[in-house]
Amino acid sequence: MEQRNIAFIGGGNMARSLVSGLIHAGYPAACIRVTDLDQDKLDALQQEFGVQTFLDNFAAADGADVLVLAVKPQYMAEALDELTERLGTYGERLVISIAAGISVTRLSALLGGHRRIVRCMPNTPALIGLGMTGLFADPSVPVADCGFAESMLQSVGKTVWVGTESGINSVIAASGSAPAYFFLFMEAMAAEAQRMGFSAEQARLLVQQTALGAAQMVVDNPQLELATLRAQVTSKGGTTAEAIRSFEEQGLANMVSTAMQAAVTRAEEMETLF
Numbered sequence: 718m719e720q721r722n723i724a725f726i727g728g729g730n731m732a733r734s735l736v737s738g739l740i741h742a743g744y745p746a747a748c749i750r751v752t753d754l755d756q757d758k759l760d761a762l763q764q765e766f767g768v769q770t771f772l773d774n775f776a777a778a779d780g781a782d783v784l785v786l787a788v789k790p791q792y793m794a795e796a797l798d799e800l801t802e803r804l805g806t807y808g809e810r811l812v813i814s815i816a817a818g819i820s821v822t823r824l825s826a827l828l829g830g831h832r833r834i835v836r837c838m839p840n841t842p843a844l845i846g847l848g849m850t851g852l853f854a855d856p857s858v859p860v861a862d863c864g865f866a867e868s869m870l871q872s873v874g875k876t877v878w879v880g881t882e883s884g885i886n887s888v889i890a891a892s893g894s895a896p897a898y899f900f901l902f903m904e905a906m907a908a909e910a911q912r913m914g915f916s917a918e919q920a921r922l923l924v925q926q927t928a929l930g931a932a933q934m935v936v937d938n939p940q941l942e943l944a945t946l947r948a949q950v951t952s953k954g955g956t957t958a959e960a961i962r963s964f965e966e967q968g969l970a971n972m973v974s975t976a977m978q979a980a981v982t983r984a985e986e987m988e989t990l991f
């Protein structure tokens with residue numbers, strides 16, 4: 718992967734995931750800077766990954782080729798107002814935003830009219846190299862910049878480009894927020910397994926190994942429909958059929974659809990707030 722000096726603005730959960738992935742993919746720590754308001758967080762990142770850390774966003778951005786905006790959406794305007802004032806211009810820098818609910822138009826305004834912006838929507842499994850990221854860029858963004866953003870995110874998992882910016886909100890619903898859906902489902906299963914008499918450790922093992930096995934079967938069998946994999950577990954007149962019937966009677970598909978739409982609606986609302 719091409720090496721550019723990257724400055725992460727915000728050193729929280731997602732920045733940590735991306736830094737970890739980059740370092741494990743062999744990206745030089747000397748080319749990575751991270752800023753945060755919290756010195757303890759920075760010290761931990763410095764010790765674990767050997768990256769350069771800064772309390773001052775300007776000090777990190779000055780001299781960086783790529784800025785990764787990784788603060789929470791509600792703090793983005795505050796962070797960028799100050800940075801833009803001090804930098805004056807972003808020049809040739811590529812700005813990669815991972816924030817939900819902040820459009821390219823809004824970012825560009827916060828960046829003093831800068832246009833070299835790629836929006837990305839990763840997810841937390843990036844921390845272990847199994848991330849899924851959606852990317853969007855205006856056609857005016859140079860191909861080399863899009864390629865750099867794609868390579869950066871591919872160092873922590875898989876990527877997909879979306880052709881319209883609203884596609885980023887669909888990515889939020891389908892993968893950005895989605896690790897939490899699976900955790901919620903696993904929490905519910907583990908809780909019921911405990912009620913059935915398993916210890917907390919046993920319940921977690923039963924659920925996590927099953928989730929891992931099911932996901933790996935999906936990955937290993939791209940030629941099989943998800944419904945076919947499900948059918949292979951579902952013996953006629955057996956136990957699985959009863960569990961599936963119960964899910965379907967309670968409207969699982971509708972519940973999932975409504976939840977994913979709620980994530981999109983919130984992303985759209987955030988676009989009007991921040």
Ligand SMILES: NC(=O)C1=CN([C@@H]2O[C@H](COP(=O)(O)OP(=O)(O)OC[C@H]3O[C@@H](n4cnc5c(N)ncnc54)[C@H](OP(=O)(O)O)[C@@H]3O)[C@@H](O)[C@H]2O)C=CC1
Pocket residue numbers: 726727728729730731732752753754755758774786787788789790792795796815816817838839840841893894
């Ligand atoms: N978490 C996730 O699964 C995903 C998150 N995202 C996006 O990633 C972004 C970051 O999310 P996440 O990592 O979860 O959030 P975190 O709160 O964990 O990280 C943001 C960090 O930025 C720091 N910060 C706040 N203001 C500033 C500032 N002015 N300058 C420098 N650092 C600052 C915060 O410090 P402090 O805590 O001290 O305030 C915090 O450590 C969000 O925009 C979110 O939409 C995208 C995909 C998935």
Ligand SMILES: O=C(O)[C@@H]1CCC=N1
Pocket residue numbers: 817889893894
């Ligand atoms: O919950 C959020 O807003 C962020 C964006 C996707 C995952 N976490």
